[in-house]
Amino acid sequence: MTLSEIANGKLAPRTGIKLDNISKRYGDHIVLDDVSLHVEPGTVTALIGPSGAGKSTFLRCINLLERPDSGTIQVAEHTIQPGKDVNARDLAALRRTVGMVFQSFNLFPHMSALKNISFPQQKVLGRSREEADERSMQLLERVGLKEKAGQHPGRCSGGQQQRIAIARALALDPGIMLFDEPTSALDPEVGLEVLAVMRELAADGMTMIVVTHEMQFARDVSDTLVVMADCKIIEQGDPRAVMSDPQEARTRRFLRAVLER
Amino acid sequence: MTWLTEWVGYLPQMMSGLGVSLLIAGISILFGYPLGLGLSLMVTAKNLAVRTLGLAVVEIGRGAPALVILYLFYYGLPKFGIAFESVTAACLALTWNSAAYSSEIMRAGLQSVARGQQEASNALGLSQRVTFFRVIMPQGMRSAIPGLMGVAIQVFQGTSLAYGIAVPELMKTAYNIGSQDFNYLQIFTLAGLCYAVISMPATWITVFFEKRMARHT
Numbered sequence: 001m002t003l004s005e006i007a008n009g010k011l012a013p014r015t016g017i018k019l020d021n022i023s024k025r026y027g028d029h030i031v032l033d034d035v036s037l038h039v040e041p042g043t044v045t046a047l048i049g050p051s052g053a054g055k056s057t058f059l060r061c062i063n064l065l066e067r068p069d070s071g072t073i074q075v076a077e078h079t080i081q082p083g084k085d086v087n088a089r090d091l092a093a094l095r096r097t098v099g100m101v102f103q104s105f106n107l108f109p110h111m112s113a114l115k116n117i118s119f120p121q122q123k124v125l126g127r128s129r130e131e132a133d134e135r136s137m138q139l140l141e142r143v144g145l146k147e148k149a150g151q152h153p154g155r156c157s158g159g160q161q162q163r164i165a166i167a168r169a170l171a172l173d174p175g176i177m178l179f180d181e182p183t184s185a186l187d188p189e190v191g192l193e194v195l196a197v198m199r200e201l202a203a204d205g206m207t208m209i210v211v212t213h214e215m216q217f218a219r220d221v222s223d224t225l226v227v228m229a230d231c232k233i234i235e236q237g238d239p240r241a242v243m244s245d246p247q248e249a250r251t252r253r254f255l256r257a258v259l260e261r
Numbered sequence: 262m263t264w265l266t267e268w269v270g271y272l273p274q275m276m277s278g279l280g281v282s283l284l285i286a287g288i289s290i291l292f293g294y295p296l297g298l299g300l301s302l303m304v305t306a307k308n309l310a311v312r313t314l315g316l317a318v319v320e321i322g323r324g325a326p327a328l329v330i331l332y333l334f335y336y337g338l339p340k341f342g343i344a345f346e347s348v349t350a351a352c353l354a355l356t357w358n359s360a361a362y363s364s365e366i367m368r369a370g371l372q373s374v375a376r377g378q379q380e381a382s383n384a385l386g387l388s389q390r391v392t393f394f395r396v397i398m399p400q401g402m403r404s405a406i407p408g409l410m411g412v413a414i415q416v417f418q419g420t421s422l423a424y425g426i427a428v429p430e431l432m433k434t435a436y437n438i439g440s441q442d443f444n445y446l447q448i449f450t451l452a453g454l455c456y457a458v459i460s461m462p463a464t465w466i467t468v469f470f471e472k473r474m475a476r477h478t
Binding site: 063095 | 383388391
């Protein structure tokens with residue numbers, strides 16, 4: 001079985017997501033200025049751009065870790081307008097559909113790797129402990145960490161922790177996975193382990209949105225490259241096309257900085 | 262050697278006094294910790310009224326000496342027709358005291374839990390209840406353990422204040438024995454030793470926990 005087949009049980013239908021006119025400000029400070037992004041089911045979208053562009057905030061708006069001031073989020077059959085009251089059922093449905101991986105892993109340090117993956121399944125999906133553990137072990141094996149099941153996160157390397165975190169998110173059968181700079185806290189070599197898992201996931205057809213500074217990954221793996229700067233999306237398209245022939249001066253400047261170093 | 266033989270003679274009475282002290286301390290801690298947790302949540306609540314009430318209870322509990330609260334419960338409240346037995350009054354006052362102090366330690370512990378833990382729980386779709394009791398609290402309480410054990414020792418020693426309202430605890434027992442044959446030096450030395458015999462191992466355990474936790478983080 002492939003990673004996302006395991007993740008989705010029986011190849012759940014791919015989920016796309018439509019974000020329209022998302023705006024967010026902290027006081028007078030605008031962070032996102034009317035940003036729209038449509039992600040087709042089964043595609044990988046890489047979000048790049050200079051720091052402070054709003055990439056992470058935008059990603060965190062998708063599952064409402066940040067609450068946008070206005071805009072519309074359409075995911076599966078749910079339409080959510082975060083500027084207005086979001087009821088608990090819509091929020092729960094949104095978060096069930098969308099999995100997230102953080103830069104700092106955010107594993108639960110007081111639980112073993114296995115428990116980290118099983119506990120949310122039991123609480124969110126109501127799986128029995130045996131069911132959950134079985135799924136967790138499959139996922140751990142798939143990310144190459146079966147032998148770490150009983151270890152606490154503190155005993156795992158950063159790359160191992162991030163792979164456990166990916167398994168934890170996959171265990172809830174998400175239709176979409178969000179990655180917020182998943183390798184930025186890792187040594188370059190260790191980051192490769194994580195990127196390998198992500199490549200595999202992408203190859204299996206998981207819908208992914210990835211905020212990243214890994215240009216190689218963005219070029220090789222993503223279907224759409226989205227460049228953000230100054231709280232907006234300034235350019236998007238086929239990653240090779242955007243990288244070899246950027247249309248915007250700001251994109252050119254950014255790409256020169258990251259590619260020619 | 263005469264001291265030793267005297268001490269052996271005093272010991273049965275002293276042990277019963279120590280029992281009362283431990284009982285009061287035990288009850289005050291047993292109720293004080295959960296109340297402290299409640300207060301720590303009140304103090305960090307969004308609702309202003311809840312927060313103000315929590316803050317008032319905590320600040321009075323920490324601001325006023327335990328003896329003052331003790332006297333208020335025992336001598337003050339009868340004015341409103343509420344009268345407690347001396348042991349009950351001592352338990353109530355020390356419960357308030359330990360709740361107030363432990364609430365601040367727990368609040369600090371809870372707030373020390375990394376923000377990412379809450380975010381990850383939200384992203385996974387865990388409910389607020391599950392997130393608090395299974396993710397935040399276990400981590401926050403872990404770092405609060407040494408402080409909470411300190412409060413327990415402090416409460417145990419604080420039971421000596423109940424002497425002031427004639428509770429037959431360790432201090433009162435010692436004083437009574439001393440006033441019979443004026444062997445104050447011997448009897449209060451023994452009383453001090455009794456407190457130390459309980460408090461010092463407790464301190465060692467606290468230090469042990471601190472070291473253990475430093476190793477694991």
